[in-house]
Amino acid sequence: MYDLKELERKARQAIDRKATFGDDVDLDSFDRSFVPHTYLAEEEICSIPQEEQQRLLMSGLDVTGTGRGGTYFQKDTSVVHCHSNEEGIEVMPVTEALKKHDWVKEYFWKLVPVDQDKYTASAFLDLHDGYVIRALPGSKSIYPIQACLYIDKENLQQNVHNLIIAEEGSELHIITGCATSPHMKRGVHVGISEFFVKKGARLSFTMIHNWAEEMSVRPRSVARVEEGGVFINNYICMKPVRSIQMYPTTHLVGDDATAMFYSVIVGTPGSHLDIGGRIYLKNRGCRAEIVQRSISNGAHIINRGHLIGEAPDIKAHLECKGLLLKGGIIDSIPQLEGHVEGVDMSHEAAVGKVAQEEINYLMSRGITEEEATSTIVRGFLSVDIKGLPVPLREEIDRAIDRSDKDAI
Amino acid sequence: MLIIEDLQVELAGRILLKDIDLEIRPGDTHVLFGPNGSGKTSLLMTIMGYPQYIVKKGRITFKGTDITHAPLNERAALGIGMSYQRPPTINGLKTRQMIDICAKRKVDAGEMARSLNFEDFLDRDVNAGFSGGEIKRSELLQLTAQNPDLMLFDEPESGVDIENMALIGTTIARILEKETPKGGKNAKPFVQQRSERTKMGLIITHTGYILDYVPADKGQVLLNGVLACTGNPREIFQCIGQLGYEECVKCTI
Ligand SMILES: Nc1ncnc2c1ncn2[C@@H]1O[C@H](COP(=O)(O)OP(=O)(O)OP(=O)(O)O)[C@@H](O)[C@H]1O
Ligand SMILES: [Mg+2]
Numbered sequence: 244m245y246d247l248k249e250l251e252r253k254a255r256q257a258i259d260r261k262a263t264f265g266d267d268v269d270l271d272s273f274d275r276s277f278v279p280h281t282y283l284a285e286e287e288i289c290s291i292p293q294e295e296q297q298r299l300l301m302s303g304l305d306v307t308g309t310g311r312g313g314t315y316f317q318k319d320t321s322v323v324h325c326h327s328n329e330e331g332i333e334v335m336p337v338t339e340a341l342k343k344h345d346w347v348k349e350y351f352w353k354l355v356p357v358d359q360d361k362y363t364a365s366a367f368l369d370l371h372d373g374y375v376i377r378a379l380p381g382s383k384s385i386y387p388i389q390a391c392l393y394i395d396k397e398n399l400q401q402n403v404h405n406l407i408i409a410e411e412g413s414e415l416h417i418i419t420g421c422a423t424s425p426h427m428k429r430g431v432h433v434g435i436s437e438f439f440v441k442k443g444a445r446l447s448f449t450m451i452h453n454w455a456e457e458m459s460v461r462p463r464s465v466a467r468v469e470e471g472g473v474f475i476n477n478y479i480c481m482k483p484v485r486s487i488q489m490y491p492t493t494h495l496v497g498d499d500a501t502a503m504f505y506s507v508i509v510g511t512p513g514s515h516l517d518i519g520g521r522i523y524l525k526n527r528g529c530r531a532e533i534v535q536r537s538i539s540n541g542a543h544i545i546n547r548g549h550l551i552g553e554a555p556d557i558k559a560h561l562e563c564k565g566l567l568l569k570g571g572i573i574d575s576i577p578q579l580e581g582h583v584e585g586v587d588m589s590h591e592a593a594v595g596k597v598a599q600e601e602i603n604y605l606m607s608r609g610i611t612e613e614e615a616t617s618t619i620v621r622g623f624l625s626v627d628i629k630g631l632p633v634p635l636r637e638e639i640d641r642a643i644d645r646s647d648k649d650a651i
Numbered sequence: 652m653l654i655i656e657d658l659q660v661e662l663a664g665r666i667l668l669k670d671i672d673l674e675i676r677p678g679d680t681h682v683l684f685g686p687n688g689s690g691k692t693s694l695l696m697t698i699m700g701y702p703q704y705i706v707k708k709g710r711i712t713f714k715g716t717d718i719t720h721a722p723l724n725e726r727a728a729l730g731i732g733m734s735y736q737r738p739p740t741i742n743g744l745k746t747r748q749m750i751d752i753c754a755k756r757k758v759d760a761g762e763m764a765r766s767l768n769f770e771d772f773l774d775r776d777v778n779a780g781f782s783g784g785e786i787k788r789s790e791l792l793q794l795t796a797q798n799p800d801l802m803l804f805d806e807p808e809s810g811v812d813i814e815n816m817a818l819i820g821t822t823i824a825r826i827l828e829k830e831t832p833k834g835g836k837n838a839k840p841f842v843q844q845r846s847e848r849t850k851m852g853l854i855i856t857h858t859g860y861i862l863d864y865v866p867a868d869k870g871q872v873l874l875n876g877v878l879a880c881t882g883n884p885r886e887i888f889q890c891i892g893q894l895g896y897e898e899c900v901k902c903t904i
């Protein structure tokens with residue numbers, strides 16, 4: 244049941260509750276008040292400054308909408324653009340959707356506990372906006388829907404709440420970017436995301452983060468996947484940021500449900516990245532895979548991976564590889580939990596430097612030591628993500644290509 | 652021309668090669684025999700420039716340049732290349748991309764791979780999960796793309812099946828310019844064709860199969876880190892087959 248009073252009561256209780264992981268962010272030192280921005284029509288959105296467009300593009304938002312099935316664009320606390328071109332796919336601001344459609348309430352705060360910590364509590368009590376993206380039963384989107392949460396105002400705490408629903412038999416791809424404007428330094432982003440993948444649906448969600456050096460980021464996301472559903476969750480973060488802590492969780496609740504998490508992280512000096520992934524396999528035939536690739540150029544990176552097998556005949560694998568290029572710490576914490584006989588779970592973790600043997604091999608083919616190193620690093624970052632449409636795959640390759648120059 | 656003079660090499664604190672003198676002239680291919688652990692791979696790796704093989708004494712000169720202490724990529728740039736016995740896997744780097752690196756430009760890898768029956772492997776990561784025979788073809792493909800003047804082959808035929816042996820043998824002969832000279836009206840005289848060859852080769856073999864495809868000019872036996880015997884490659888191979896390495900090097904052919 245959707246009970247605002249009860250949610251509020253719980254949120255108030257949790258307002259000072261520290262998160263289990265990550266540095267504690269003093270939310271009181273940030274501003275959560277509304278920042279008005281005017282809504283932009285489709286043609287107006289193309290006339291925003293070039294520099295800003297570039298930032299957006301880096302996070303996967305193409306203002307021209309080329310090759311996109313729809314757009315949600317939020318700047319600070321306000322929605323500046325929102326529409327869908329695809330039949331069968333709805334894109335709406337969450338605050339508006341909650342007022343207009345009763346069904347939205349069925350999903351709001353259904354997976355993420357509002358009293359999990361101070362960040363979830365704050366996102367409830369001071370919600371700015373966020374998106375609802377829903378693929379109607381049986382609809383197939385060819386082009387990904389793009390969503391961007393942009394921060395322009397210094398010292399803002401941006402609170403968003405997203406609901407992503409792939410109805411039975413639908414196929415939905417979303418590319419979502421989070422970015423800050425070029426001048427922006429300090430801020431907080433709290434993002435609640437709840438994913439519902441219904442029977443036989445396929446949902447891919449690709450998130451690209453381009454934050455600023457003093458940004459703290461606390462996403463809280465939980466997914467629920469029904470029978471035969473597939474959820475692919477990709478995460479790319481290769482730019483400087485102060486701190487990110489997240490532990491996206493997926494519940495595979497139906498038979499033969501599948502979840503795949505892929506993350507590519509590059510940490511720069513001063514960054515503290517605590518990135519996890521947790522998948523519950525609750526029914527027969529469920530499959531899960533978590534692949535994490537991290538590079539530290541002087542950052543402190545913690546990779547958590549947690550697979551929980553609760554039913555027989557499930558298969559789950561966790562692969563976590565870290566590369567220390569220029570110092571820093573990579574702390575890899577893989578965890579497997581089998582609750583019944585007949586689970587097949589494994590993990591593979593490695594932390595190290597670029598192998599000299601591989602550098603030498605490439606040098607003997609005629610390239611310099613630097614070129615050899617960057618070739619190996621690029622290879623390390625190019626994770627084979629299964630089940631993505633070709634344009635999206637290329638988009639991810641480009642995002643990695645653009646930033647691996649900074650990485651090396 | 653490759654000239655090695657009085658070479659002594661140390662690996663992990665142990666002298667592996669000593670008193671090595673070797674000369675490979677343009678157009679010539681040498682074959683290197685020797686028991687397991689005698690230092691054959693080490694000699695090739697030293698010529699290629701692997702830094703863990705420390706030259707304690709002597710000199711390596713290639714095309715008139717002293718390369719004794721030159722880094723790997725400078726030797727590659729001068730025209731030395733190698734087909735490895737046990738190359739590392741490069742995760743995330745497609746064999747197709749590796750071919751471009753070797754060729755120093757975008758090439759039609761598919762076309763190049765066809766003659767080695769290797770097209771299906773181009774979109775796999777370099778050496779990732781390749782079988783023994785597949786590694787040989789992958790290495791040969793890379794070397795073909797690189798097309799260096801001195802080619803070092805470390806057991807190019809071990810682990811290769813009969814059908815692929817012919818592919819590998821003829822490919823090596825072709826890239827070393829060791830194919831039978833062309834006949835016909837407009838062809839240059841055989842002697843001239845032969846004297847115009849510039850590619851140099853050094854091939855390690857245990858089985859000797861490669862001799863059926865590549866007319867090698869010289870054979871050498873490496874025993875306990877010393878080049879013990881030089882001569883006609885087929886004769887040496889026969890002798891090793893009949894008498895073994897130890898006896899063979901005694902009976903200076
Ligand atoms: N990293 C190392 N540390 C110590 N010893 C090594 C190392 N690598 C090779 N060796 C030793 O050096 C010696 C020569 O090795 P090398 O690989 O050159 O032999 P090879 O003649 O190529 O043998 P094979 O016919 O088996 O390929 C061997 O005894 C080997 O064990
Ligand atoms: Mg060897």
